[in-house]
Amino acid sequence: MTLRTTIAAPFRHTRKSGMKKNELVYYYALDRKWMSTDQANQLLRRAEEDGLLKQESGIFSPAFDTAAVTIPVGFKPTSAIFERNDPMQELIGRIARARKVEETEIVAEMNKVIREGFDTHLLPPAALVVLAKKYHVSCDDLRDPLRQALRKA
Known part of the structure; x- marks a missing residue:
């Protein structure tokens, strides 16, 4: 770093x-x-x-x-x-690269998880972590920045 x-x-x-x-x-x-x-x-x-x-x-x-x-x-x-790096954008990019899909598809899936899986009671950073775990994408190094994003939300 x-x-x-x-x-x-x-x-x-x-x-x-x-x-x-x-x-x-x-x-x-x-x-x-x-x-x-x-x-x-x-x-x-x-x-x-x-x-x-x-x-x-x-x-x-x-x-x-x-x-x-x-x-x-x-x-x-x-x-x-x-430059400030957005941890959510970084994780979206990682998941998209791992799945070999566009980032917009990951954002759509994140919104689907929030809406259907948690009845809109989940914040986007947490939904991204759920997706990262689902697709076996490492996000341990983003844990603290994502927590900070949750506190700001």
Whole structure:
């Protein structure tokens, strides 16, 4: 995961477990020249929202084991780290690829599950998980983002 790698990089490089916001912005924008200071601030906000960074008394620390992340030599994050991936769209795509059908067919089947199987008492993210299990499509890595989508619904 590029976002996880980008967040782990300053902590691994400096061998620190916690850093101030200005240290992180400096690392991303000035030291590595990976992005602008505005983008670095946006990255930190996104990482906090996604649960990759936690902040306590003005000190940011990773919410995951940075030692488990491999940072390739010459790593430089792409602009993809600023894009939000929709976990529902990702799962629809996975199921469609596994079944070799169009995504619209999966959406139609999802709606059918909601309507006929649960009398409209099931939210779309949960219906997609039902379909993923039915077709033996892995969705374990999307579990947390799908839960967040359920909370927002």
